[in-house]
Amino acid sequence: MLSSLVRAGSGTGRLRPRHDPSIAERIAASAATTTGAALRTEDFPQWLEGRRRAHRFTVDRIPFRELDGWSFDDTNGNLVHRSGRFFSVEGLHVTRDEGPHREWYQPIIKQPEVGILGILVKEFDGVLHFLMQAKMEPGNRNLLQLSPTVQATRSNYTKVHKGADVKYIEYFTRPGRGRIIADALQSEHGSWFFHKSNRNMIVEAVGDVPLDDDFCWLTLGQIGELLHRDNVVNMDSRTVLACAPFPDDGGDALLSDTELVSWFTAERSRHEVRAERIPLRELPDWVRGESTIDQEQGRYFRVVAVSVEAGSREVTGWTQPLFEPLGLGVTAFLTRRIGGVPHVLVHARVEGGFLDTVELGPTVQYTPDNYGHLTGEDRPPFLDLVLGADPARIIYEAVHSEEGGRFLNAESRYLLVEADDEQAPLDPPAGFQWVTPAQLTSLVRHGHYVNVQARTLLACLNARAVRS
């Protein structure tokens, strides 16, 4: 009915397609390209070693009393920074209605600020390249790993610690500097963080991008190769990469998307989980010493303190608390082809620090040392299957570190393990469900569906799918 003149006058020129399939095609093309226009993959170790030599880093364990700016609050015993910012270590009391552990107390990191984890991308020779950073994090065993372009808490980029500017941050905070490819609030470790989420962003740069020291351009195919090496691609990179909108052919799956969301909704509704913060000093079962806060039976993790001397971070030296998990974790998806279509077995996991009850995690996500005392039905499902997997059925395996800015030597063996119907039936136990990688990719467009460990495995799945 409207004339074209009226249409133009009311903003036709500003309309755009709601969905642009070319982005997924370009992501896939980058993933299929293992020869970068800048750094060659075989030269990467040398480049990383060069960055390591260019800065000196020392990380030492210290007693809590040597923390600078951090102290145990007089009233509640919480470990806090004098600025009131960064994060604090508090207590958590969790009760739930099923499972072998129905009530527990633990220290938890409270960090209410939403940070930005962002990767800047740009085409070189017609292929998208990702701007990655060699970044030191005190908790990583090898200190330097490959991180996103930007990995900044709000305190970082609003300069609460009066350090240097965060490089490239303007592409993620100022509209118009780039084109958004992915942007969602994603949870972090619900066992160690209370309601923590970060903004995971992929932005395509408009115009030239100056290349800073410590940064390099890599294709997604190159990063996929690096994901097969131990402790190279850091957690923040992995979670952002999991948000890359890989092509989705919309094909068949065991459950329709509506059934999958309904199953997830039912899982969220059926659990009664109460997680209440309490003063750190009122935690039963945990003991505070000079240098550590330990669980009485020596399980799970401890709270420690470190001092850092470094030249490449936003500030030149600092002290901070870290959580140090005990033992190497095992994090795995069981995979099956169902009717020829690859599926993975997700687990609707309760973690005390999740914003909302459950998120979809890997089939197996445990530190075996903590579960040695459990037997029979109390033993985590599928854990023994993964631990004893025939090497021929392991289609992906690498050790990766969790967030080295908060966790010390927090490493897990990430695996993709093929299973058969006897080991993992199509009708799995309550709380488990078969989904396709494309369904997971569609869910990570939104926050709080897929937990951080499952996002690492999704990034590895996508990397592997392109290689194989």
Add this chain to the structure above:
Amino acid sequence: MLSSLVRAGSGTGRLRPRHDPSIAERIAASAATTTGAALRTEDFPQWLEGRRRAHRFTVDRIPFRELDGWSFDDTNGNLVHRSGRFFSVEGLHVTRDEGPHREWYQPIIKQPEVGILGILVKEFDGVLHFLMQAKMEPGNRNLLQLSPTVQATRSNYTKVHKGADVKYIEYFTRPGRGRIIADALQSEHGSWFFHKSNRNMIVEAVGDVPLDDDFCWLTLGQIGELLHRDNVVNMDSRTVLACAPFPDDGGDALLSDTELVSWFTAERSRHEVRAERIPLRELPDWVRGESTIDQEQGRYFRVVAVSVEAGSREVTGWTQPLFEPLGLGVTAFLTRRIGGVPHVLVHARVEGGFLDTVELGPTVQYTPDNYGHLTGEDRPPFLDLVLGADPARIIYEAVHSEEGGRFLNAESRYLLVEADDEQAPLDPPAGFQWVTPAQLTSLVRHGHYVNVQARTLLACLNARAVRS
């Protein structure tokens, strides 16, 4: 590579399409049908009146001391039920970083249980009909309104109050009794509830469905007509109807879906909101009397108590607290055609009780009486535009009640108002954005994007779109 035999053996027969477009077509066909196979719309008032006569209801205000099973807790003054279930009235302390109100205290309803709001649907004469219930809620001025098939807290359907079974509940709790059309956890009033969400479900029945008293089958077109009448379709119905997967042509919009989600993510990240529960007795500015808890200046709402005598609910009589808002609310979307495509102006609203900072609300959602003292920049944006709208630009208007099980006489005038570029520019103020109804429909597939008032307006938009 796999033979068809192996494929069958690995579950081919169980695969299904991830997306079934026929459901949206059948929803649209039901919305376009205003002549039902069962009850005629013109006979509906008489039917509802018949249900009203079939039961006797009396709701009386009582002093708090006459509440049965409810009392003010000795230690914190919270208003609680002796079973520890249902809900409690506690205190909330909210601080935020912008706006005219940066800190406030208020009573809040804490109801951690996830309830089910479910509508059962079934084809008659080839058209989907929705099974609706004439249900009494003590807070509704006219007591009896049209509710979903099932409207049950977990206490209801697990029979904490030892009443009758919840009719038709098995279609929503037992897989296989129906086919899921929609299922998501949606928030309720963030100004009055702390972290409350309900499961919103639409399920298509498999097999015959016996018709109980107090229930009737209506097409979506018939319900759309009833949505144009004051106080007929209750809030629980409206929020479930908003989740109906109307057809989405995937056409153009002012923002692509990725840009829209990114804008929303930025809005969630940019607000610093702290909402901490505190003891009800420690609330400044609120005064507890014999029969009411009032804000000192007589604004916002009061907490009251009622006794109910009824014949048609799960139990025959009870007493309970209710929140009674002061004044008639105004809840409106401004609408514009942009390039010929209808858009509405959403507002990323901070409400203290939201699980996560902000959700998308209507352009205007205020009780004008509460804002009479604010002027200039502190005046809520677009409120005066809606209050003074030319009747010719009002394309939808009706008064609806909020949840009558928790709120007393909580009514709001819901409006859709056409605006022009001068009144509502394409580049709106911070916190506002233009979206299409189809984009909102795609977001309500997931929880915590669209608030309950915007969902009512979305249901009205979809109803209107079909009529016009």
